[in-house]
Amino acid sequence: MELKLCLMGLGNVGRELIQLIERKRDEVQAQYDLSFKIVGIATGRHGILIDPNGIDHAAALDGHWADRAWPSTEENRLKMIRECGADAGASALVEMSPINRETGRPALDYLELALNSGMHAITANKGPVVHGYRHLSALAKQQGKAFLFEATVMDGFPLLNLYRECLPATHVLSFRGVLNSTTNLILTLMEEGKSFEEAVQHTQDIGIAETDPSNDIDGWDAAVKVCVLSNVLLGADIRPQDVDRTGIRAITPEMIKAAQLARHKWRLVCTAEWVDGRLTAKVAPEEVPANDPFFRLYGTTSAIQIKTDTLNQLTLLETAPTPAQTAFGVLADLIAAARGHF
Amino acid sequence: MELKLCLMGLGNVGRELIQLIERKRDEVQAQYDLSFKIVGIATGRHGILIDPNGIDHAAALDGHWADRAWPSTEENRLKMIRECGADAGASALVEMSPINRETGRPALDYLELALNSGMHAITANKGPVVHGYRHLSALAKQQGKAFLFEATVMDGFPLLNLYRECLPATHVLSFRGVLNSTTNLILTLMEEGKSFEEAVQHTQDIGIAETDPSNDIDGWDAAVKVCVLSNVLLGADIRPQDVDRTGIRAITPEMIKAAQLARHKWRLVCTAEWVDGRLTAKVAPEEVPANDPFFRLYGTTSAIQIKTDTLNQLTLLETAPTPAQTAFGVLADLIAAARGHF
Numbered sequence: 275m276e277l278k279l280c281l282m283g284l285g286n287v288g289r290e291l292i293q294l295i296e297r298k299r300d301e302v303q304a305q306y307d308l309s310f311k312i313v314g315i316a317t318g319r320h321g322i323l324i325d326p327n328g329i330d331h332a333a334a335l336d337g338h339w340a341d342r343a344w345p346s347t348e349e350n351r352l353k354m355i356r357e358c359g360a361d362a363g364a365s366a367l368v369e370m371s372p373i374n375r376e377t378g379r380p381a382l383d384y385l386e387l388a389l390n391s392g393m394h395a396i397t398a399n400k401g402p403v404v405h406g407y408r409h410l411s412a413l414a415k416q417q418g419k420a421f422l423f424e425a426t427v428m429d430g431f432p433l434l435n436l437y438r439e440c441l442p443a444t445h446v447l448s449f450r451g452v453l454n455s456t457t458n459l460i461l462t463l464m465e466e467g468k469s470f471e472e473a474v475q476h477t478q479d480i481g482i483a484e485t486d487p488s489n490d491i492d493g494w495d496a497a498v499k500v501c502v503l504s505n506v507l508l509g510a511d512i513r514p515q516d517v518d519r520t521g522i523r524a525i526t527p528e529m530i531k532a533a534q535l536a537r538h539k540w541r542l543v544c545t546a547e548w549v550d551g552r553l554t555a556k557v558a559p560e561e562v563p564a565n566d567p568f569f570r571l572y573g574t575t576s577a578i579q580i581k582t583d584t585l586n587q588l589t590l591l592e593t594a595p596t597p598a599q600t601a602f603g604v605l606a607d608l609i610a611a612a613r614g615h616f
Numbered sequence: 617m618e619l620k621l622c623l624m625g626l627g628n629v630g631r632e633l634i635q636l637i638e639r640k641r642d643e644v645q646a647q648y649d650l651s652f653k654i655v656g657i658a659t660g661r662h663g664i665l666i667d668p669n670g671i672d673h674a675a676a677l678d679g680h681w682a683d684r685a686w687p688s689t690e691e692n693r694l695k696m697i698r699e700c701g702a703d704a705g706a707s708a709l710v711e712m713s714p715i716n717r718e719t720g721r722p723a724l725d726y727l728e729l730a731l732n733s734g735m736h737a738i739t740a741n742k743g744p745v746v747h748g749y750r751h752l753s754a755l756a757k758q759q760g761k762a763f764l765f766e767a768t769v770m771d772g773f774p775l776l777n778l779y780r781e782c783l784p785a786t787h788v789l790s791f792r793g794v795l796n797s798t799t800n801l802i803l804t805l806m807e808e809g810k811s812f813e814e815a816v817q818h819t820q821d822i823g824i825a826e827t828d829p830s831n832d833i834d835g836w837d838a839a840v841k842v843c844v845l846s847n848v849l850l851g852a853d854i855r856p857q858d859v860d861r862t863g864i865r866a867i868t869p870e871m872i873k874a875a876q877l878a879r880h881k882w883r884l885v886c887t888a889e890w891v892d893g894r895l896t897a898k899v900a901p902e903e904v905p906a907n908d909p910f911f912r913l914y915g916t917t918s919a920i921q922i923k924t925d926t927l928n929q930l931t932l933l934e935t936a937p938t939p940a941q942t943a944f945g946v947l948a949d950l951i952a953a954a955r956g957h958f
Contacts, residue, residue: 294926298785305785431927432782440774442951443640443647444944508692567933570907584636584944585773591931592911602786604927609784615957 275307276415277612280314280358280393282351283370284334287398287425290314290601291368292331298605308612312363313332314354322350326361348380352387366394366420366611368391368604369402375489375498375514378405386426389413389421394611398604404501408511420611427453427499429577429595430603435610436590437507444584446507448547451578452568453499456490457522457542458482459573465539470523482574492521493557496544500555504546507580510553520558537564541571547581547584567591617649619954622656622700622735624693624726625712626676627739629767630657632943633710634673640947650954655703656696664692668703684785690722694729701733708736708762708953712947717831717840717856720747736953740767740946746843750853762953769795769841770918771937772945777952778932779849786926788849790889793920794910795841795884797937797947798825798832799864799884801915806872807881810866824916833898834863838886842897845890849922852895862900879906883913889923909933 281288295302295310302308311328323329323342333339344350356367362438367388371381378401385395385402386409395414397403402410403423414421424434437446452458456477463473474491478482489495497517504510522542533540543560546553562568567589571577577591592599623630637644638651644650647832648773649939663685665671675681686692691866700707711722711732720743727744728736728751737756739745744752756763766776779788794800798819805815816833819825831837839859875882880911885902888895905908909931919933934941952958 298926301785431930432778435782436774436778438956439952440777440948442948443643561623564906565912567909567912570909584947585934585941586639586937587935588773589931589933589935592927593929595928595929599927606782606784607928608780613957615781615955 278313278365281368282316286597287600288370290598292558294601314358316351334544355387357394364578369397375400378402382406389417394420396607398422400498407505420616422607424607425600425603430599431592444582447581449580451544453544454496455574493519496557500544518556541568620655620707621654623710624658626659628939629942630712630819632940636943656700658693682922697729699717701735711739715743720744724748731759738949739765742768742840749847764949766949767942767945772941773934786924789923791922792887795886796838797916835861838899860898883910
């Protein structure tokens with residue numbers, strides 16, 4: 275079968291996705307009798323390109339298509355989704371636009387329109403999952419389509435698909451994770467002797483922190499991930515402002531040194547659990563001892579521990595994630611959607 | 617839908633499975649519109665019981681059925697599978713007989729007959745996977761049925777289902793794991809000051825090692841698991857005798873102490889990787905440093921690291937497994953089979 279793709283956004287992850295689809299073409303065909311055809315791409319800079327016959331991958335990556343593109347307007351983005359959905363055959367929206375922490379829009383609207391147009395809805399954007407998980411899941415179920423978002427947490431490491439496919443009839447009781455790469459790298463660099471400011475500067479220099487790094491440093495990114503996981507794994511319905519959130523600004527070199535003397539390390543730890551019928555969700559720096567699996571998480575590595583009523587505790591560690599790994603999360607979702615495994 | 621089950625063997629895992637099915641009945645019904653009916657149980661001690669109308673769970677567990685049972689003969693076991701398969705509707709063989717390391721039989725024959733009778737084939741027994749993976753997988757595919765065996769490695773922790781459902785189009789390049797609980801507990805007890813003999817005695821006292829503990833101590837159980845994982849994840853086709861195998865008999869209290877002084881620990885480590893077109897598979901004690909995730913594996917806990925071409929390295933740790941967790945692996949397989957997710 276052929277799955278037509280409509281890409282909303284073409285940043286690092288989108289570009290890696292195109293290359294991954296190219297690299298895995300033969301395997302996907304052989305393993306799942308499946309091929310992908312990119313029929314729409316919406317970018318901010320180069321406009322919106324639609325071609326029902328398929329957009330050449332090299333052309334998509336070089337972006338020299340101004341002569342054929344529609345202007346990057348909101349109306350044209352919605353029109354792109356409608357046209358892709360109206361086309362016969364199976365299709366999916368791959369939503370990779372920047373996060374809107376407060377409302378999840380317009381990404382939420384794109385995904386809703388895609389599902390209403392008979393497309394699968396895949397996103398790498400945490401915003402619509404935080405703000406629209408229940409609504410979009412119910413809509414997807416009603417339409418018999420997939421709403422999947424593996425790439426939103428731990429960069430494509432199988433966590434949400436693992437929960438859905440490999441932990442049936444399981445209650446997640448709580449989780450505990452180190453889920454923000456930038457702060458973990460900052461703390462690692464401070465352990466190596468850098469000041470907070472030097473460490474932040476380094477994460478900006480290598481391109482993993484934004485110009486305004488407060489999204490990471492103040493724990494907002496971690497809080498958003500806590501919402502995704504709480505709403506999906508724990509059946510909660512919380513928003514970032516519901517998370518008890520403390521960032522890493524108050525961590526001083528002296529605190530780092532004191533922790534090292536005690537053979538401890540500071541990590542920005544995310545936790546959530548149900549206590550007396552109320553969800554307690556928290557992001558805060560924690561001094562972890564040497565026998566904690568988070569002790570040896572260096573640099574951009576993430577990890578999560580999940581307590582369940584069927585398997586006791588699962589601990590999952592990813593190593594040195596890249597945008598290519600996030601793109602793999604999207605690919606895994608697309609294949610699950612095409613196979614009907616959702 | 618209803619899935620009829622035929623249980624081959626009723627030891628710890630089988631008994632836990634019956635209780636888990638009972639405990640999760642409402643959730644499985646609500647989540648997957650699925651119920652289970654046990655229509656056949658074959659035991660060594662209490663004979664073989666068949667009832668197309670369903671065997672009462674309490675009666676199955678108390679085993680007082682001698683008046684209704686067939687004798688425990690090989691012929692009657694095969695007859696039980698044939699009768700279950702001949703029955704209309706979906707059915708599965710749950711194969712939980714003791715392992716035959718050399719040939720995988722008769723379990724392999726039971727699973728083959730089940731598939732040929734139109735049943736799903738689920739096993740918690742490593743033998744038929746080591747010796748029949750390619751054959752049984754091909755047969756299952758041809759029959760449109762599932763051949764699943766999550767419970768064979770890491771006690772039901774999602775590893776094989778994770779590979780199949782969450783790592784599509786992925787090449788596993790190598791793996792490294794601590795996969796035998798008994799030896800890990802023995803090494804942990806020796807770190808606490810016990811002699812090798814005392815530690816072995818303790819694992820026998822608590823019922824996790826057999827009267828002849830050589831299956832664990834000499835690395836045979838680990839080697840069998842290496843075969844399962846090499847054949848499934850790495851596309852190899854090896855048998856236990858192909859694994860370069862060293863057990864833990866030669867580990868002395870002096871070696872344990874020397875390792876502790878260096879802040880190291882002895883672990884029985886399983887590894888496999890392709891080197892120049894040839895699979896290298898090994899089980900051997902390894903002195904691991906403090907920053908190795910295997911360093912802090914205490915007692916019966918297991919772990920695995922998997923290197924892939926899509927997600928770099930995944931590390932998975934289970935904590936304090938029980939027979940109930942192994943039973944969960946079987947339940948996860950049964951649900952995957954019923955959903956057609958295989």
